[in-house]
Amino acid sequence: MELYNKLKNKKEKISIIGLGYVGLPLALSFSKYLDVVGFDINKSKIENYKKGLDITNEADTSSLINSKILFTSNEDDLQNCKFHIIVVPTPTKCDNTPDLSPLIEATKTVARNLSKGSVIVYESTVYPGVTEDICIPIIENESKLKCGIDFKVGYSPERINPGDKIHTLENTVKIVAGIDNESLNIISKVYELIIEAGIYKAESIKIAEAAKVIENSQRDVNIAFFNEISILFNKLNIDTSAVIKAASTKWNFINLTPGLVGGHCIGIDPYYLIHKGKTLNTDLNLLNTSRLINNNMSKYIVDSTIKCLIKANKKIKNCRIAILGITFKEDCSDIRNSKVFDIIKDLKEYGIEVIVSDPLADSTYLKSNYNIDLINIEEIEDIDGIILAVPHLHFKDIPISNIYKMFKVYNQTPSYTEHEYIEKNVIIDIKSMLNKTLIDFNNFIYWSL
Structure with a gap:
């Protein structure tokens, strides 16, 4: 426990590699007890943090300015650290296979600046085996040090839910694992400093890796079920939300809702297991089917929107559709892998004019990277239809x-004779945000999943 004591007494430092939605809250939490170096290759992000600006909205200005974190893009600063936590994105490539390049580059960066007696912990979501079979050999090759003798490695999957102010880092149980008992104990003690909910010691790194990746994969499967039944219930003219409300009266019913599945976790992690299965000649049919169902929901929503516009006697070409929300989930600024982009793309292919409003998304980033102009909701006018895509609290009010x-x-x-020909308006309420009893069905066609 010598390293732990030195960290606690601030004779050694801890580094957080990757300062996004997960890494920044982690760094801020540790900085209350330890000397922290926060490293990210994005220099503009580092400068913003120094100014107290956080576009992820995971931290407020005062927390950033008052923290004693050394925010840096200079990897030489890592040489002063003995405990490293790597928490970088693990996305997928265009063919849905794992893209481990951010993890590999982060590993090389740490390894180049590694000293004897150090501990490296991975938090990034991976398939079982990545830490030991891919990362450790890279560390040994870059550092010329021997794992288990000169340095230790562990794995502790991140469980942060972006935008969630209830299930926070501190009050969510933390899984930890190490290559041996010594590393497991050190890693546990370090995380115990910030985790109030407690530590769960996994039997091995592979078990910890697997536990993380199945958490989101399970949720993907469950949401796919609700998406599939919503398609059936729409054909039966049954209110899906009412069905779920009724079924939820049973104690063991899993209460989820249909919708778009995007983001950097649920829509990505199953592909890591699918990939690993293929390397072992094992097809994960349920995961593949769930991914197919959830990926097709944006097309289903667009098709349903077009049908509603036709039913409303609208001319499809040059219709003006307002979309409220472009982030991947409610009350979160993260747009990564948002399926709303697919809806926008498909609507434009019909010649529809699309306008977008989202109070949380970064308008500058959307303009420069997607050529999408965000407008204030108060500026929306003269539309033929509206798609309530993301139920931000801002919209619910x-x-x-x-x-x-x-x-x-x-x-x-x-009049009665005109009723079939009058032009109506269309409301597409993907997540049933609105109170249906307030809808004016004389002038509006309403649709939800």
């Missing part, structure tokens, strides 16, 4: 009368 005012045509009172 909007009176439905304000939504009605956004439309071109409203307050018509059709």
Whole structure:
């Protein structure tokens, strides 16, 4: 426990490699007890943190400015650290195979600056075997040090839920694993400093890796089930949300809702298991099917939108559709792997004019990387339809009368003979955000999953 004591007494430093949605809260939490070096290759991000700016909205300005974290993009600063936590993204490539390049580069960076007696912990989501079979050999090759003798390695999967202010880093049980008992004990003691909910010691690194990757894969499968039944219930003209509400009265019912599955976890992690299965000649059919169902939901929503527009007697080409929300989930600024982009792309292929509003997304980034201009919700007018894509709390507070005012045509009172031909407006409420009892069905066609 010598290293632990030196860390606690601030005679040695801890580094956090990767300062995104997971790494930044981790660094801030550790900085209350230890000397922390926060490293990221994104220099503009580092400069923003120094100024107290966090576009992820995971930290407030005062927390950043008042922290004693050394924010840096200079890898030489890692030479002063003895405990390293690597928490970089693990995305997929275009063919949905794992992209381990950020993890490999981060590993090389740490290895180049590694000293004897150090501990390296991985938090990035991977398939079982990556830490020991890929990362450790890289460390040994780059550092010329021997694992287990000159340095120790462990794995502790991140469980941060971006935008979630209830299930925080500190009050979520932390899984830890090490290459031996010595490393396991040191890693456990370090994380115990910040984790109030407790530590779970996994029997091996592979078990810890597997535990993490199945957490999100299980959720992907469950959501796929709800997405599939929502398609059936729409055909049966049954309110899916009402069905789920009724079924939820049973104590062991898993209460989830249908919707778009994006982001950097649930929509990605199953592919890591699928890839590993292929290397062992094992097809994970359930995971493959779930991914197919969830990936097709954006197309299903667009198809349903077009049908509603036709039913509303709208001319599809040049229709104006407003989309509320572009992030991958509610109350979060993260746009990575958001399926709303697919909806926008498909609508534009029909010749539809799409306008987007999201109070949390980074407008500058969206403009420079996707050529999407965000507008304030108060500026939305003369639309033919609206898609409530992401149920941010900001949107839930909007009176439905304000939504009605956004439309071109409203307050018509059709006669009986005109009813089939009158032009209506379309509301696509993906996650059933609105109170259906307040919908004016004389002037609006409403659809939800």
